[in-house]
Amino acid sequence: MSDRPHPVLIGIAALVYLFLMLPLVIVVGAALSDTTYLTFPPQGLSLRWFQNIFEISAFRRTIVTSLQIALLGTLIALLIGIPAAYALNRFRIELPKWLGTLFVLPILVPEIVFGFALLKSLTVGTGAPIFLSLLIGHTLIVLPYVVRVISASLASFDFSIEEAAISLGSAPVKTFFTIVLPNVRAGVIAAFILAFITSLNDVSVSLFLTGPGISTLPIQILAHVEQFFDPTVASVSVLLMFLTVAVMAIVERTLGLTFLAK
Amino acid sequence: MTQPLDINAVSAHYGTTKVLEDLSLSVQAGELVSLLGASGCGKTTTLRLIAGFLAPTSGSISLGGRDLTRLPTHKRDIGLVFQNYALFPHLSVLDNVAFGLKQRGIGADERRKRAMAMLERVGLAPLAERAPGALSGGQKQRVALARALVIEPPLLMFDEPLSNLDAKLRVDMRVEIRQLQRANGTTSVYVTHDQEEAFSISDRVAIMNAGRLMQFDRPEVLYRRPANTFVARFVGFENIIPLKVVARDGDIVVAETAGMRLRLPQSLFGQIPDTFLLATRPDGLVVSTDPAAEGLSAQLGLRTYLGRAYQYQCETPAGHLIANGSLTTPLEAGTNVKLVPMPEQCTILAAEDAR
Incomplete structure (x- = not known):
């Protein structure tokens, strides 16, 4: 057996990368086009469509809203999800099996249905403000990811380590922060990124919960496409991509992304 | 520091299943007592009751006259050595050993000094700055032992501490554990399913079956004069x-x-x-x-x-x-x-x- 991968294998791998990268190349190309309509390959190079994003106030506002909702929703989901995942794993034997499934339900229900249900129960039912409804909706759709990812991390955590710390005189709550949390840090970071990106890109749930004056970026993109056919949508998409990459880069710089290689 | 342990008519349930029935056991100060039996006999349950990870449904547990029954684990002051070592993966060997001292509010310099001295005693001082993941099984168990001993607990408990080691190391380690325990004179409870291990290391052995104590005596007596057919077959x-x-x-x-x-x-x-x-x-x-x-x-x-x-x-x-x-x-x-x-x-x- 030779150490070098088979040529066919290299070919397939190259194809996979091509399929993954090509749409990105096309979007970036279209965003740079000087024309007033979407086209690829770009004709003439210009950044004016990027500039256009910030000239349209709806885009400016929705970018801010989207970031606020994604950040707050993710943080709230972590606050609920980390203790939930801990309890589900720590007391796996004592707790009924269906309890874990409960936290996955929001992704099992079609998002359209989920969004409609939230509209009926939250916005219409209680008359909650739009921003609050959006925040609750996004928290709920990212919660399953948070619980699943952190659960996966906790599944390999040996709880006798926690017991050892407690037996050495560390109070249980303190032990959670000094012993348990540092050992599932990778899971928490992964959950944060996944939840943040899921929230930032969500369309179906936001579609129902946005209202007059408050919208998210993906919804604004949809609204824009319905009326215009200029490359602004491509530039916004590129911007969204860069935002995502930026978040991952910041996390990578501050906390380390090595766990993704595991 | 060494204190007697008294388990008085303790019963325990998991849900509706009775896992321990009316167990009474006294461990004298400085004595090493093994709880011996097959899995499910109640030996680990007993250890977890003493440690406070489980609450008894009836009965009481006291250490040196101090009633432990309602005391939370972190206030019981018990040194525990686990089967899978349970070292803190994110802390160095030294910080692992110093952890209990830190909980007791001992200053950084003093902590370091005492932890190093204990690592010296188990022969691991040169590895103080390593991460636990980089150690062998035997070394990990020594760190776990040092971590439990450094807090100078009135009671030391071992939960199948040698089960994950290979046969040769198991024999070496049990001699080492016995020597350290003797030198410190710490009252100890040792859980194992290995009869040879229990007999060789203990002052007295409690043989358990189905949540009951079958016989509690010196290994020599158990080996020569079992009290009932269960113990007879067991030995x-x-x-x-x-x-x-x-x-x-x-x-x-x-x-x-x-x-x-x-x-x-x-x-x-x-x-x-x-x-x-x-x-x-x-x-x-x-x-x-x-x-x-x-x-x-x-x-x-x-x-x-x-x-x-x-x-x-x-x-x-x-x-x-x-x-x-x-x-x-x-x-x-x-x-x-x-x-x-x-x-x-x-x-x-x-x-x-x-x-």
Whole structure:
């Protein structure tokens, strides 16, 4: 057996990368086009469509809203999800099996249905403000990811380590922060990124919960496409991509992304 | 620092299942007591009750006269050594050992000094700055031991600490644990399913079965004079033969079963009741080809080689028995022999105990 991968294998791998990268190349190309309509390959190079994003106030506002909702929703989901995942794993034997499934339900229900249900129960039912409804909706759709990812991390955590710390005189709550949390840090970071990106890109749930004056970026993109056919949508998409990459880069710089290689 | 531990009539349940029934056990100050039994016998439950990870449904536990029953684990001041080491993966070896001292509010310099001294004692001082993940199994267990000892607990508990180590290291480590425990004079509870380990390391051993204490005594007594058929079988008395006394002549008692007559000196066993069980190990039955020998008629079955002897599965009128025969004259399956019990290698059990 030779150490070098088979040529066919290299070919397939190259194809996979091509399929993954090509749409990105096309979007970036279209965003740079000087024309007033979407086209690829770009004709003439210009950044004016990027500039256009910030000239349209709806885009400016929705970018801010989207970031606020994604950040707050993710943080709230972590606050609920980390203790939930801990309890589900720590007391796996004592707790009924269906309890874990409960936290996955929001992704099992079609998002359209989920969004409609939230509209009926939250916005219409209680008359909650739009921003609050959006925040609750996004928290709920990212919660399953948070619980699943952190659960996966906790599944390999040996709880006798926690017991050892407690037996050495560390109070249980303190032990959670000094012993348990540092050992599932990778899971928490992964959950944060996944939840943040899921929230930032969500369309179906936001579609129902946005209202007059408050919208998210993906919804604004949809609204824009319905009326215009200029490359602004491509530039916004590129911007969204860069935002995502930026978040991952910041996390990578501050906390380390090595766990993704595991 | 060393204190006695008292477990007083403790019962415990998991849900509705009773896992421990009315257990009473006293460990003297400085003594090492093993809890021995198969999985599910309640030994780990007992340890978790003492540690406070479980609450008893009834009964009480006290250490040096201080009632522990309602005290949370982190206030019990007990050193624990776990089977899977349970070292903190994100802390260095030194910080692992210093962790308990930190919880006790001891300053950084003093912590470091004491932790290093303890690592020195277990021979791991050069590895103080390593991460636990970089250590071998034996080294990890030494760190765990140092971490439990450095807080100078009045009670030290071990939960199958050597099960994950290979055979040679297991023997070395148990000697090391015993030496450290002796040197510190720390009262200790040691949970294991390994009989040799329990007998070699302990002052006294509590043999448990199905949530009950079967016998609690020194290893020498358990090995020679088991109190009931469970303990007898557990320590290797594989042959248990029911007998009836037919005559008493001074010190000699004549007992009978299935055509065998046996003369037993009462001085060897104490008072022999009219019906009783005679228990022996395979070594306690002599395989005799002399048809005139006074013993149980038996037909030999499967022969296995033990190195020091041949072992025979035997069918007798008193049931299936196991006997060891000499290496010089291997016998074939189907041979009719006599099995002669050697009284000094037998023990006597109460007949009503037949289970």
